[in-house]
Amino acid sequence: MQPLTNKAQAVSRAPMTFWERLYLINIIKGMFITFSHMFKKQPTTRYPEEKRAFSPVFRGLHVLNRDEEGRERCTACGLCAVACPAEAITMEAAERETGEEHLYREEKYAAKYEINMLRCIFCGLCEEACPKDAIYLSETFAPANYTRKGFIYGKPDLLIPNPMTEASDLALARGVEA
Amino acid sequence: MGILLTQTILIKHNYISMTILAFDWGLVIEKLILIAVVVFGSLGIALYTTFGERKVAAILQDRPGPNRAGPFGLLQPLADGVKLIMKEEIIPNAANKWLFILGPGLAMTASLMTCAVIPWGSDIELFGRKIALQIADINIGILYVFAVVSMGVYGIMIGGWASNNKFSLMSSLRAASQAISYELAMGLALIALLMTTESLSLKTIVEQQVKGNWWNIVYQPLGFLLFFIAALAECNRTPFDLPEAENELNFGYHQEYSSMKLGFYLFAEYINMIMSSAIMASMYFGGYDLPFFDESTVAPNIAAMIGVGTLLIKIVLFIFLFMWIRWTIPRFRYDQLMNLGWKTMIPLALFNLLITGALILANL
Numbered sequence: 001m002q003p004l005t006n007k008a009q010a011v012s013r014a015p016m017t018f019w020e021r022l023y024l025i026n027i028i029k030g031m032f033i034t035f036s037h038m039f040k041k042q043p044t045t046r047y048p049e050e051k052r053a054f055s056p057v058f059r060g061l062h063v064l065n066r067d068e069e070g071r072e073r074c075t076a077c078g079l080c081a082v083a084c085p086a087e088a089i090t091m092e093a094a095e096r097e098t099g100e101e102h103l104y105r106e107e108k109y110a111a112k113y114e115i116n117m118l119r120c121i122f123c124g125l126c127e128e129a130c131p132k133d134a135i136y137l138s139e140t141f142a143p144a145n146y147t148r149k150g151f152i153y154g155k156p157d158l159l160i161p162n163p164m165t166e167a168s169d170l171a172l173a174r175g176v177e178a
Numbered sequence: 179m180g181i182l183l184t185q186t187i188l189i190k191h192n193y194i195s196m197t198i199l200a201f202d203w204g205l206v207i208e209k210l211i212l213i214a215v216v217v218f219g220s221l222g223i224a225l226y227t228t229f230g231e232r233k234v235a236a237i238l239q240d241r242p243g244p245n246r247a248g249p250f251g252l253l254q255p256l257a258d259g260v261k262l263i264m265k266e267e268i269i270p271n272a273a274n275k276w277l278f279i280l281g282p283g284l285a286m287t288a289s290l291m292t293c294a295v296i297p298w299g300s301d302i303e304l305f306g307r308k309i310a311l312q313i314a315d316i317n318i319g320i321l322y323v324f325a326v327v328s329m330g331v332y333g334i335m336i337g338g339w340a341s342n343n344k345f346s347l348m349s350s351l352r353a354a355s356q357a358i359s360y361e362l363a364m365g366l367a368l369i370a371l372l373m374t375t376e377s378l379s380l381k382t383i384v385e386q387q388v389k390g391n392w393w394n395i396v397y398q399p400l401g402f403l404l405f406f407i408a409a410l411a412e413c414n415r416t417p418f419d420l421p422e423a424e425n426e427l428n429f430g431y432h433q434e435y436s437s438m439k440l441g442f443y444l445f446a447e448y449i450n451m452i453m454s455s456a457i458m459a460s461m462y463f464g465g466y467d468l469p470f471f472d473e474s475t476v477a478p479n480i481a482a483m484i485g486v487g488t489l490l491i492k493i494v495l496f497i498f499l500f501m502w503i504r505w506t507i508p509r510f511r512y513d514q515l516m517n518l519g520w521k522t523m524i525p526l527a528l529f530n531l532l533i534t535g536a537l538i539l540a541n542l
Contacts, residue, residue, distance in 0.1 A: 023404075027507060034238045034506040042240050 061120045062153070063113055063160050067105055070162035073134035076110035079127035081137055089120035089126060106132075107160040113158065117142040117151040209307050216293050216313060220524025224448040227497055230447075233503040270434050282435065282442035288330035289446040291455040295319040297381045299466045299485035300388075303478055305379060314380055319380040320368060323457060324361070327412060330450065331357045337443065338431035350431040351423035352512065356411055359519040360418075364408035364505040365399045366527035370534040371461060374398065384465030388473070394463040401402065402462045404523055409454040411519070414447060416504040420512055449467040455496035456489070463492055493494075494506045514520035 021027055054060070055125050065073050076093035094111035096104045102107075102128035126135050147149055199303055228242065229251070236243025244251035269278055299311040331354050338350020374397050375383045387393050395402050411418040422430035432443040459465060466485030473481040510518070 031502060031506045037240055038237050040240050042242055044242050
């Protein structure tokens with residue numbers, strides 16, 4: 001058979017010489033190989049102190065967006081839930097009452113918005129389906145939890161901090177994201 | 179007649195009270211302190227040897243190793259110790275309970291007893307007394323070490339047998355036969371050394387190397403190599419760690435052990451390592467002798483301290499060598515181990531004996 005790489009080496013079947021049979025020399029050679037590894041650069045990322053950057057196309061946990069005035073952008077149209085191949089998104093729509101204009105951007109809003117992070121496959125189709133720029137995938141991933149229930153993220157978990165009232169929190173979240 | 183009897187009793191009484199008066203309490207106290215320091219010192223070093231082992235293994239494999247507990251992971255051995263103590267103590271139902279408990283104790287005792295004859299430094303002068311930094315300078319020092327080291331096999335053997343587990347039993351049988359096979363080569367390699375030193379006392383052997391120009395390694399290179407290989411086998415270190423062969427015997431003779439009893443076995447192994455390093459350093463590498471340094475130029479106490487430091491550094495270097503070998507060489511197969519022991523090491527040791535004898539006879 002034609003060798004596929006130039007790394008192939010024929011196995012030597014020659015009987016070992018006296019020095020080879022002593023093994024000591026080869027053992028010492030091997031020991032110097034391991035010793036040289038003491039001075040090699042360690043490829044380890046020292047995790048909690050040092051984090052490896054995600055790739056720019058990383059798709060992590062979802063966030064529900066607000067506009068510049070801090071109003072929720074979501075109108076509960078349901079396109080994200082329809083687009084979702086894993087059927088991870090559930091929502092209930094509600095009508096905006098008078099006096100709630102500073103909370104919701106449109107006349108209709110999501111009273112309940114839940115994503116099951118155990119079902120979600122982080123494909124990002126919800127993000128693409130959204131006509132209102134209301135849902136985005138961030139650069140964090142779901143932390144561990146003790147119960148399955150804990151992986152169903154509701155509105156309080158998903159909404160970004162209000163840029164009007166919680167500007168510092170938002171900056172912090174952005175900083176962590178970056 | 180009556181007077182004579184009273185006189186004899188009186189004389190006897192005098193003699194006894196004199197010996198009691200002459201009893202040197204200072205000696206007892208100094209020895210007790212020395213024993214405490216040496217025992218707890220070697221326990222502490224053994225604790226950190228486990229840490230060193232993990233660090234060395236990690237660095238040789240391009241990993242950082244334990245670095246979570248404390249700065250550079252320095253508290254890791256303490257965390258390990260606490261973990262071992264807090265673990266549930268399990269004694270198998272079918273085990274022989276007393277022997278099961280006796281095993282690790284015996285292993286530990288045997289490995290700690292070795293340190294009694296190691297000279298840790300030259301004499302120091304404290305409160306007008308001359309204190310030897312050696313627990314017991316017995317004239318059969320080396321013989322004592324051999325006797326105690328072979329007792330360590332009982333710890334393994336009893337522990338393995340009492341567990342009532344066939345893997346443990348097999349492993350302890352392996353350990354016992356390995357220890358016996360390699361003790362022979364070790365002893366024969368040593369006899370050649372003893373022919374040149376003409377003394378069994380470790381103190382005398384070290385003193386000869388301090389006063390003489392050369393360390394014994396120069397006179398006995400082959401003897402040292404054989405001794406070193408046999409020491410690896412005696413300590414059940416890789417490449418001779420067959421008693422612990424994880425892939426064929428699960429975990430070896432301490433498989434059924436848990437909690438601090440397991441800790442004792444693991445500890446005994448590391449103490450064995452320290453002690454064999456100390457003995458090799460004393461016998462072949464000048465013990466507490468710092469090369470190219472004249473001890474008589476400094477005060478005796480400072481010279482002794484330098485000596486202790488030198489010996490400790492030599493021990494650490496030997497331990498590093500042990501670890502370095504462990505993380506380089508794979509394990510022997512059992513028949514290879516026996517072949518090496520009986521067909522290579524013992525003939526070589528005899529050959530070394532012959533050459534040494536011939537050279538001594540030729541007055542070289």
